Amino acid sequence: MANRDTLGGIIHTYQQYDPQKFPSPTQPPPDVTGSAMEHLLMYGDMEEFTDEQLANAIHLDPSQIAGLGPSLQAILQMLRVRREKILSTFELNKVLKAAAREFHELAASIKPPKELAGRFERAVQEEQLRELERLFYAHNRDQSPFAKSLVHLVDRLGNKYQVDQMSGKYEFTGTTPLTVPQALDVKEELETIDRLIEQLEEAKKTAQLALIDMEALEQFAKPGDLNQLQELRERIEQYVKEMAEQQGLERNNKGQYSVTPKAMRLFQSKLLEQIFSELEAGRTGRHHGDIQGDGSVETQRTKPYEFGDALANLDLTTSLTNALIRDPGQRPIRFKGEDLVVHHTRNTPKCATAVLMDMSGSMRYGGTYINVKRMALALEGLIRRDYPGDYLQFVEMATFAKAKTSGEVASLLPKPVTIFDPVVRLKADMSDPDISEIQIPPHFTNIQHALRLSRMFLTRQDTPNKQIILITDGLPTAHFEDQTLFMLYPPHPRTEQATMREGLLCKQAGITINIFLLSSWSQSSEDIRFAYKLAESTTGRVFFTAGKELDRYVVWDYVQRRRSIIS
Numbered sequence: 102m103a104n105r106d107t108l109g110g111i112i113h114t115y116q117q118y119d120p121q122k123f124p125s126p127t128q129p130p131p132d133v134t135g136s137a138m139e140h141l142l143m144y145g146d147m148e149e150f151t152d153e154q155l156a157n158a159i160h161l162d163p164s165q166i167a168g169l170g171p172s173l174q175a176i177l178q179m180l181r182v183r184r185e186k187i188l189s190t191f192e193l194n195k196v197l198k199a200a201a202r203e204f205h206e207l208a209a210s211i212k213p214p215k216e217l218a219g220r221f222e223r224a225v226q227e228e229q230l231r232e233l234e235r236l237f238y239a240h241n242r243d244q245s246p247f248a249k250s251l252v253h254l255v256d257r258l259g260n261k262y263q264v265d266q267m268s269g270k271y272e273f274t275g276t277t278p279l280t281v282p283q284a285l286d287v288k289e290e291l292e293t294i295d296r297l298i299e300q301l302e303e304a305k306k307t308a309q310l311a312l313i314d315m316e317a318l319e320q321f322a323k324p325g326d327l328n329q330l331q332e333l334r335e336r337i338e339q340y341v342k343e344m345a346e347q348q349g350l351e352r353n354n355k356g357q358y359s360v361t362p363k364a365m366r367l368f369q370s371k372l373l374e375q376i377f378s379e380l381e382a383g384r385t386g387r388h389h390g391d392i393q394g395d396g397s398v399e400t401q402r403t404k405p406y407e408f409g410d411a412l413a414n415l416d417l418t419t420s421l422t423n424a425l426i427r428d429p430g431q432r433p434i435r436f437k438g439e440d441l442v443v444h445h446t447r448n449t450p451k452c453a454t455a456v457l458m459d460m461s462g463s464m465r466y467g468g469t470y471i472n473v474k475r476m477a478l479a480l481e482g483l484i485r486r487d488y489p490g491d492y493l494q495f496v497e498m499a500t501f502a503k504a505k506t507s508g509e510v511a512s513l514l515p516k517p518v519t520i521f522d523p524v525v526r527l528k529a530d531m532s533d534p535d536i537s538e539i540q541i542p543p544h545f546t547n548i549q550h551a552l553r554l555s556r557m558f559l560t561r562q563d564t565p566n567k568q569i570i571l572i573t574d575g576l577p578t579a580h581f582e583d584q585t586l587f588m589l590y591p592p593h594p595r596t597e598q599a600t601m602r603e604g605l606l607c608k609q610a611g612i613t614i615n616i617f618l619l620s621s622w623s624q625s626s627e628d629i630r631f632a633y634k635l636a637e638s639t640t641g642r643v644f645f646t647a648g649k650e651l652d653r654y655v656v657w658d659y660v661q662r663r664r665s666i667i668s
Contacts, residue, residue: 142471145514172329176322177301183321184294187287190275193268196284200261203281204228207257211250214240230258263288293317310334362508370482406441416442453492453562454659455555456480458510459573459619461499462518462544469619470515473572476652480570481507483656494558500543500579500588502551504558516543525590532584545579545588548635549600552607552614553581560610567612570655571635574621575628597631604638614641617655 205225213221217236224232237243237251260281267288279287300313310333319327342352403416423440424431456477464470477495484491495505499516519542529536552569559567576592580599589596607614616632618624632643646654 142474142511143468145512172326172333173301173305176318176326176330177298177305179323179326180294180298180301180321184291184298187291188271188273188275191273191277191279191287192275193264193273193279193284195278196281197264197268200257200264200281200284204254204257204261207250207254211247211254213247217247225254228258228261230255230262233258260285267291290320294321297321366482366485370486403442403444406438406443412443414443416444451490451492451562451564452488452566452568453559453564454484454567455494455496455559455569457496457498457502457548457551457555457569457571457573458505458513459498459546460513460515461546461578462516463546463574463621465515466621469574469621470513472649472651473619474510474513476572476655477510478507479652479656480659481510483659492559492562492564494555496551496555498547498551498573500541500545500547500586501538502547502554504554518544520544525588527588529586529588530584531581531586541586542588545590546573546575546577547579547581547586548573548577549580549596549603552600552603556603556607556610556612559612565611567610568641569607569612569614570617570659571614572617572619572651572655574619575624576631592627601635601638604635608639612639614639615644615658616641617644617646617651619646619651 208225211221213236217240220232220236220239223229224236233251233255237248237255240248240251242248264281264284267284271291297314297318303312304310310330313330313334315327315331315334318330322330403419406415419442420436420440421434423442424434424436427437427440428435458473458477460470460473464473481493481495484493493507495507495510497503497505497513505513527542529541531538548571551571555569559569577596577600578590578592579586579588580596581587582599587593587596587599604614614636616636618629618632629643629645635641636643644654644658
C-alpha cells in the first residue's frame with residue numbers, strides 16, 4: 102500500500118496560477134483604460150463612469166475564471182426547464198376569448214355623451230387604445246362617470262393587448278386554462294426568464310456578471326447557486342478594480358473614476374498600435390532620411406568631403422588610405438581635399454505643428470467630435486514617443502478659438518446650438534466691457550481666429566518647419582475685424598475673405614496649412630472650393646476623409662511629412 106515513504110515525491114506543481122486570482126497570469130490583462138477613455142471622449146467627463154459601467158465594458162475570457170462556466174450553465178438549464186414547463190402546462194384560447202369578452206362587455210355598459218358617441222363606438226369597434234385615451238382628454242371632466250368608466254375600459258383593452266401579444270410570442274401546448282390576471286403574471290414571468298437567459302448567455306461569452314439582474318434571478322435560482330454566482334461577480338469586480346488601478350485610473354469615494362497621465366499614455370499607445378497595424382506592412386515603421394550636415398553618425402556610409410562639412414565626422418581610415426593610394430611614396434603623408442571622406446550623418450530637425458479642432462455645433466452629428474479627439478490624442482502620443490523635440494499646440498475652434506493642452510483635449514465637446522434661425526447676421530464689439538464671451542452664441546465656426554492664434558504660437562518656434570492641421574466639416578461662419586466679432590450664417594463672402602487674409606499671413610510666416618475636410622450631411626461644393634483655396638494659398642493640401650479614418654490619415658501624414666523634412 103502506498104504511503105508517504107513509498108510515494109515518489111512531488112509529481113506535479115502548478116506554475117504561476119492562483120485560483121484566487123484570475124484570469125490566468127499568462128493571459129494579457131483586459132483593456133480597462135480604453136473603455137474609460139471612450140466614455141470620456143463621448144461625454145467629456147467621468148462623473149457618471151462607475152464601477153458597474155467599468156465592469157460592463159471589460160471583456161474577460163470566461164474560460165480563465167474557475168467555476169464560472171458550470172455555474173452559469175446550471176442556472177441556464179434551470180431557467181430553460183422552468184420556461185418549458187410553463188409553456189407545456191397552460192393553454193391560451195380561453196383566456197384570449199375572456200379578455201376580448203371582458204373588454205366588449207364593459208364597453209357595452211358605458212353611455213358616452215352624444216357629442217362623443219360616434220368616436221367612442223369607432224374606438225371600441227376598432228379596439229384603438231390611443232383613441233380611447235384621446236376621448237378621456239376631450240371629455241375634459243375626469244371625475245364624471247364616463248371618464249371613470251373610460252379609465253377601466255382602457256385598462257381592459259390594455260390587458261387584451263398583452264394577452265394577444267403573449268399568444269403571438271409564445272407557443273403554449275398545455276391544457277390548463279388561465280384567467281386574465283393569471284395570464285398577465287405568466288407573461289411577466291416568461292419575459293423575466295427570457296431576459297435572464299439573454300443576460301446569462303452574454304455573461305458566458307464576456308464574463309460580464311454585472312449585466313445579470315440578481316434580484317430577478319432570486320425568484321428562480323437556488324440559494325447555493327445564487328451565492329456562488331454573487332461571489333464570482335464580486336471577485337470579478339475586484340479584479341477589474343485592481344486592473345483599473347494598475348492601468349492608471351483613479352477611483353474616488355463616490356465610486357467614480359478619473360484618468361491619470363499614465364492611463365492617457367497607455368491609451369495613446371494602443372491607438373498608435375491600431376493605426377500602424379492598419380497601414381500597409383511595407384509602409385509602416387519609422388524611417389529617417391539622410392541629410393548632410395552636423396549630426397550624430399548614422400552608418401558607415403561615406404561621401405567625399407565638401408566645403409562646410411564638419412571635420413569631426415571625418416572618416417580618417419578611408420581618407421588616409423586614399424592619400425596613400427594617390428601617392429604611395431610620400432612621407433610625411435599630406436592630405437588633399439580629394440582624399441578626404443566624411444561619414445553620412447543624421448539630422449532630426451524640429452517641426453512645429455498646431456492642430457485646429459472644429460468643435461462648432463455641427464460636429465455633434467454622428468459623433469464626429471469623438472474622432473477628432475481620438476486623432477489629437479494619437480498624434481500627441483506619436484510625437485511624445487517618436488519625435489520628442491517637436492512642438493505641438495492644440496486649438497479648440499468654435500465661435501472663439503482657444504488654446505488647449507493635451508490634457509484638456511479629451512474633455513472637449515461640441516458647442517450647443519443656441520440659434521435656429523435660417524439666416525443669422527450678428528456682430529458684437531468684444532472691446533465693450535459690457536459684452537462678455539458667455540453672452541455670445543458659441544456654436545459658430547471661426548477659422549480666422551483659430552489661424553491667427555496658431556500663427557502666434559508657431560512664429561515663436563525656432564524652426565523653418567511649421568504647419569497647421571485644420572480639421573473641419575465646412576465653411577467658416579464667424580470672423581473678427583479688429584475687435585468686432587461677426588457671426589454670419591449662411592456663410593458670407595465677408596467671412597471667407599477675412600479667413601483667406603489670415604491664411605496669407607500664415608504663408609508669409611512660413612506656415613503650411615493642411616486641411617482635413619470631414620464629410621457631413623450639409624457639405625456642398627462651396628465647402629470643398631473654399632478648402633482648396635485656403636490650402637493652395639500656403640501650398641498646403643486638402644484631405645477628404647471619413648471621421649473614423651481621421652486618426653490614421655493625420656498620423657500617417659505627419660510621419661510622411663516628417664520624412665520629407667529630413668530627406
